[in-house]
Amino acid sequence: MGKxxxxxxxxxxxxxxxxxxxxxxxxxxEFHPIDVPKGDNRTESFxxxxxxxxxxxxxxxxFSLFESVAMIQYLAKKYSTPDHWYPKEIRARARINExxxxxHFNTRTNGATGYFIALFIKPRYLKIEVSDEEVQExxxxxxxxxDAFESYYLKGTEFISSNTMSIADIMALNELTQLVAIxxxxxxxxxxxxxxxxxxxxxxxxHFDDVHTDIFSLRK
Amino acid sequence: xxxxDFYGHLASQPCRAVQLFMKANNIPFNxxxxxxxxxxxxxxxxxxxxxxxxxxxxxxGDFCLAEGIAIVQYLAAKYSTPDHWYPKDAAAKAxxxxxLNWHHSNTRGGATGVFxxxxxxxxxxxxxxxxxxxxxAKGKLTVALDLFENYFVKDRLFIGGSEICIADLFAVCExxxxxxxxIDVGKNRANxxxxxxxxxxxxxxxxxxxxxxxxxxxxxxxxAPEPFE
Numbered sequence: 001m002g003k004x005x006x007x008x009x010x011x012x013x014x015x016x017x018x019x020x021x022x023x024x025x026x027x028x029x030e031f032h033p034i035d036v037p038k039g040d041n042r043t044e045s046f047x048x049x050x051x052x053x054x055x056x057x058x059x060x061x062x063f064s065l066f067e068s069v070a071m072i073q074y075l076a077k078k079y080s081t082p083d084h085w086y087p088k089e090i091r092a093r094a095r096i097n098e099x100x101x102x103x104h105f106n107t108r109t110n111g112a113t114g115y116f117i118a119l120f121i122k123p124r125y126l127k128i129e130v131s132d133e134e135v136q137e138x139x140x141x142x143x144x145x146x147d148a149f150e151s152y153y154l155k156g157t158e159f160i161s162s163n164t165m166s167i168a169d170i171m172a173l174n175e176l177t178q179l180v181a182i183x184x185x186x187x188x189x190x191x192x193x194x195x196x197x198x199x200x201x202x203x204x205x206x207h208f209d210d211v212h213t214d215i216f217s218l219r220k
Numbered sequence: 221x222x223x224x225d226f227y228g229h230l231a232s233q234p235c236r237a238v239q240l241f242m243k244a245n246n247i248p249f250n251x252x253x254x255x256x257x258x259x260x261x262x263x264x265x266x267x268x269x270x271x272x273x274x275x276x277x278x279x280x281g282d283f284c285l286a287e288g289i290a291i292v293q294y295l296a297a298k299y300s301t302p303d304h305w306y307p308k309d310a311a312a313k314a315x316x317x318x319x320l321n322w323h324h325s326n327t328r329g330g331a332t333g334v335f336x337x338x339x340x341x342x343x344x345x346x347x348x349x350x351x352x353x354x355x356x357a358k359g360k361l362t363v364a365l366d367l368f369e370n371y372f373v374k375d376r377l378f379i380g381g382s383e384i385c386i387a388d389l390f391a392v393c394e395x396x397x398x399x400x401x402x403i404d405v406g407k408n409r410a411n412x413x414x415x416x417x418x419x420x421x422x423x424x425x426x427x428x429x430x431x432x433x434x435x436x437x438x439x440x441x442x443x444a445p446e447p448f449e
Contacts, residue, residue, distance in 0.1 A: 052322070063311050066322070067318045070320070073314065090298055093293075097287070097289070100290070100321070101287035101320075104325050105325060
């Protein structure tokens with residue numbers, strides 16, 4: 001099998017998730033950096049492999065794909081990765097798919113990414129003014145999401161809906177590390193989430209540290 | 221095999237998609253109406269099925285599951301439905317998964333964003349129109365429709381290729397919601413129009429049946445048309 005081509009940068013939560021999955025499963029890949037501020041994601045060649053212009057994009061020989069979850073699902077199948085990542089048994093798989101569907105709007109858009117946009121992307125990167133109300137609203141949505149995450153997805157289990165780690169945990173983890181990078185600790189006052197975070201982080205070392213050097217440099 | 225217990229309301233886009241999948245595949249189910257307008261999602265019985273209180277949800281024996289897309293992925297596997305619905309081949313499946321993941325923030329983010337703000341919040345709950353939110357949702361919808369036109373259904377009959385798949389069900393039900401407020405997604409986009417007509421034709425009587433509730437609701441509640449493009 002040839003190498004997987006991952007077009008990405010490590011500031012992107014979903015890009016880190018795909019890269020972590022590749023690394024932890026020893027799937028050979030080539031990393032093609034996509035610098036968004038420079039417009040690498042808007043070039044004709046990039047838009048050919050990913051018409052949405054988003055990061056990451058994956059190219060496997062002639063086959064190109066966007067959406068990180070779809071990429072990871074594809075890699076899990078193609079490389080027959082250990083079953084716990086994306087279990088074959090239909091009920092276990094359904095539990096993971098249930099989280100993955102919930103993830104996009106809840107953990108991400110209306111949760112952690114929404115909060116990151118209000119705290120960092122808009123003021124520091126886009127230089128758009130953000131009102132206190134907007135930040136407060138984003139914070140409340142984020143907290144509400146963590147409440148639901150903790151009470152439903154971590155209810156009685158060590159990982160999301162399961163006692164073994166899966167791709168759901170990788171996706172969720174990277175949304176939270178984005179906030180850790182700017183000094184927001186989701187595990188503060190939430191021991192269940194703090195424990196889950198540490199458990200996932202340790203399971204992914206040393207790759208976790210590798211993929212997080214860029215985003216964690218924001219802490220300095 | 222015993223029936224699936226299906227909890228939902230057909231005014232809901234993903235509920236319609238789940239029902240369409242079950243009907244098209246002759247999957248036996250018992251429909252339990254959860255009337256969202258009456259707050260029935262908070263009732264104890266339903267909370268036992270889905271503590272998050274959202275529809276659609278299913279109960280298959282002792283197994284409860286929420287999230288429309290996860291439900292349909294589960295049913296496709298359990299009932300070994302024809303391969304085109306959710307192909308086994310890694311690349312073909314990835315093509316469907318690509319859409320299914322993109323759907324939430326893009327098709328649904330845009331379409332439901334418009335519908336929720338213009339109809340649910342403003343017309344039904346009588347809150348003032350949140351023009352900023354509506355504008356943002358319309359922007360998302362435009363981008364989503366352009367990608368449909370230029371990518372998802374440009375060189376393909378259906379999102380997954382030459383035959384209908386589960387992605388088409390979730391997409392079309394977002395767009396039929398917009399039909400109720402006079403937004404025709406195929407108006408300025410020939411590929412989208414052809415695809416939408418193709419999907420409804422493929423689903424035939426099931427499509428008509430699944431949409432009776434939302435059509436009647438739109439009429440009785442007198443949904444105002446929403447300008448778009």
